[in-house]
Amino acid sequence: MSEVKKVLKRSEVPAELTWDLSIVFKTDQEFEEAFKSLQGQAHSFKKYQGTLKQGPKKLLAAVQVLLDIYRQTEKVYVYASMKNDQDTTNSRYQGMFSRTQAMVAQLEGEMSWFDPELMDLGQKKVANYLIQEPKLKEYSHMLTDILRFADHTLSSVEEKLLASMGDIFEAPEDIFSILDDADLEFEDVTDEKGDQVELTDSTYSQLIQSVDRDVREQAFNKLYTVYHQFLRTFAKTLGSHVHIQNFSAKTRNYASARQAALNKNNIPESVYDNLVDTVHQHLDLLQRYVKLRQKILQLPDLSMYDLYTPLTGKPELNYTFEEGKKIALKALSVLGSDYVAKVQEMFDNRYIDVVANKGKRGGAYSGGSYDTPPYILLNWNDDLDSLYTLVHEMGHSIHSQLTKQNQPYQYGDYSIFVAEIASTTNENLLTAYLLEHETDPVVRAYVLNYYLDGFKGTVYRQTQFAEFEQWLHEKDAAGQPLTADELSAKYLKINQKYYGQEVGSTPQIADEWARIPHFYYDFYVYQYATGFAAATTLSNNILDDRPEDTTAYLNYLRSGSSDYSVNIMKNAGVDMTQVEYLESAFAIFEQRLKELEKILVN
Template sequence: MRFERPFCSSAARSGGGAVPERESIPEKYRWDLEAIYPSSEDWERAYSGLLPKVDALTRHAGGLGSSSEALLSFLKEQEAVSLELGKLYVYANMKSHEDLRIASRQEAAARVEGLMTRFAAACAFFRPEVLEIPEERLRSWLAGDEGLKLYDFYLSELLRERPHVLSHAEEELLARSRDLGGVAERAFSLLTDADMKFPTIRDEDGSEVELTEERAYKLSRSRDRGVRRASFEGIHSTYGSFRNSIGALYSGSVKGDIFYSRARRHPDSLSAALFSDNVPATVYDNVVDSANRFAPLMHRCVELRQRVLGLDELHYYDLNVPMSEEPVSEVSFEDACEMVAEALEPLGEDYVRTLRRGFEERWLDVYENQGKRKGAYSWGSFGTRPYVLLNYNGTLRDVFTLAHEMGHSLHSHYSHEHQPQVYADYAILLAEVASTTNEALLLEYLLRKSRSDAERKWLLAFSYDMVRTTFFRQAMFAEFERRTHAHVEADGALTPEWLCNFWGELNGKYYGPALVLDEPLKMEWARIPHFYSAFYVYKYVTGFTAAGAFASAILSEGEPARERYLTFLRSGSCDFPLSILERAGVDLTSPEPFERTMEVFKRRLDEWGE
């Protein structure tokens, strides 16, 4: 069955065959990093020119408390250095992500990582010196110095950190350890993106397909169960052959999290991770507790899937196959852009105009190529465009990924446009709200466009998958991280056996008795790159929950809700993230928004019928 626009596809790109080299991909599908630096030589000149400016920051050491003028002078100079450093960092890393096999690009990324460490060390005196200034004096400066007033919230936040800021020597030591703290994540990325090779399997047509992480999702949706099983086993058996190495890397990452949390005198690593956003542990607990409390709804969803697919047993490799006929097999990137633009029209003309500008000005790197970093992200700095990396493969899921990542990028655009540099970078907790609001609006748009019961059921099934992957699966990840860190904090060891057994236990609890727990599934923890950015994934759940509230209000109220939402996008980090959300009507410290999300899920399950 095919839908009419926006589902119809023209000249969609095939995901089969060998992965192409980057040079064979047309320029219009490659991001325009030359807008940052026209060439690598320009990057080198900027890098060399910044080195003495980084070192010169240390001349302010010992003088910040002498006057408001001295403090303001350092803040302005630090911002100028940070602006150029952000551009250097983004360019070098994104160039390396184009092809991780190119050693010179890895070397440039490593050099700028070292410069970031050097910058952090040069500024290490800042926090302890500011905290040595009597609070009454600092408050009087903020009230009396017009230039310093801009930094009121920023400096007030610093005062909140007083119990966790160390001496100058200790701060410098921690700053210089920054490279060491990122070794596990970098090693995992290089191992899984560049060095690890997956087997070749045969698709439904009997053609050989080289497995990659990006292709695994598409293959998991194959109507041929043998293809799904072969892909599942090929991916997980490959990770299984590296179980000891990846287990050691993850254990090292967790130990690093614990080291830094203890060094800064936090009660535990979870508290340390939540501190910067001023998020109480009750929010994290609401995520995990809500998922556990409403797990029977996910069990019901899994049982519905088994019944609709007509399977005697449901395995993990059956979870992504469509429960009804998919509208199209592939969607061209051009059609995907149109679908997203039309779906986001409720956000207003300026939003859609900016979205289209991003498409036209090559903010995006679209297709997979040999050596390219897997996955998808939105990234940039205050001095660059908000770029998007994709590995677009023509599925409707990829269309949702496009909407999601452009949600991040337009959030960055509005924040950078309306906030000064010091408040331009919003908290990650808020970033997932913006991206997931786009997904929610896209889903509602497609549901409204459905023309038959069969089409609506396909979309309902897709919405079930969104709840499974964005709410329950990410909550399961959050529970995994909470337990692994607590286990090590209690002097436990993260052996591959322990990790595999716990992962199997979680899958049984979240998906219920209808799902057969195959042995290879227990290795899935080794595939998750987000685990190297500890306690990040719960924000997908809070983002999904808040986004549903925003999308519903925008569609039902129109202009007033849209303006509240755009004001939210423009807010950057000028206040605590939970305060920004509360002003928009979402209180994540309460179970209520999570319960409301599950009520919508239950209603949509009921809509399927028998």
């Protein structure tokens, strides 16, 4: 009998494939000292309460101390969260992260008086302060943005109460994370070679792409069998999260949780509605692609577990991490030598946690703070998906680097809305690079298929999630319970609309909502879709080799939060309040679908 392939323990992973968090804090003891120092500083910030009306210098002093505390807090939070993410079964770091979350909630409570007190000054007085104290001008956009929330801000006492409950409000997401990452156990899957593969979130993403349908079906069924066993728990957890978001929105005088979420970045709700409406108008392209998949795979029927395997079978497109790094550098070279140097810095200094290990958080992300490197968490699988994930997260990381180098701390971050544009532009540049350098029809078809699958997963799938997420909040807001049966029934109905009645009716997919962490991120997912579409336009501009377009793109990466997201993207060349960028993306999808059809069918 073949030996079961086990996932490495954290202690078994080679050091060069792990991130070096000693750059943040040399030791856990140094972290503890910073943790303790923060607690005292936040309490001392209260001495500024009631002083803002005393003049612009008092406001300046309060702003500077406030930002300094936030800056230190972010560094502490990043260390604790990443220590936890590298092994969620490690009780020591679970405890460290839990303590940090609780402290952050307490800090926010201690400092929550600032926004209401600033709003009490009013726009006119703050404008006068900016004239009287020149040093305040560097905080002008930040202060103006705070004043924008005047109608949605409560009294100082109420704000402190809500802020102090932050860790309680985050409980549903934390429960989901522990259950999903640490507690669920799945049966092993027999792969194409007859080997037993331990089924995890990471290995599932590989197994579902297998060219062997039996392997795909095994992985799919064994995964969803376990999720179905805990479906009521997941429903209660997700329902609690949605209820909290609706409660918060109502408390702050918003018409809906969606309005509250989009208003954080001053995004018009029409951007969300335009996305859903435009995707609905192009569902025929998705279903055309699905039908091509069934024809090429020569399947009597098509199930949801057949939507991820390559149409042409896997050519020799396996990459070690070292090989992936070289390709990433070449694909991103169109962005200039400074950009490439920053990518190389990421590779040379252990800013990336590369491979999966037992208990490691699934998926991938780019993380860090203003005073830390822009770390990347990966679960590298030696495949094309891993390569795309690398350049995707690298887009976030270099965005962070350029922002921090060109913006002061108060503007040294950026909204999620623009973040996904940077990452998916990198993906589009990688696709263009591969299509330019691959002449073998089999390999070319594989890359086209991969692009179309990426579009399906980013534009169509994330919009599907967005549609479901909006339904969740509307149903809860109407006072109707979110039971497991209703969640699965609605999810299946939407799935059928997107993929067609036959394919979309695969029974187990009704429970997919239970394993999607992004439903805990408050109307986050739509930004993947809008970001991908905007990135299509931007990457085409860059590849046209017009220096002014590349400069405009790099200026967007340098902008941080110095202006509102929609304005930043207009300056970069994309008006996201209109539908043209979406139509452009679907035109590219259809063009590449036609090319794939020509290779495979004609």
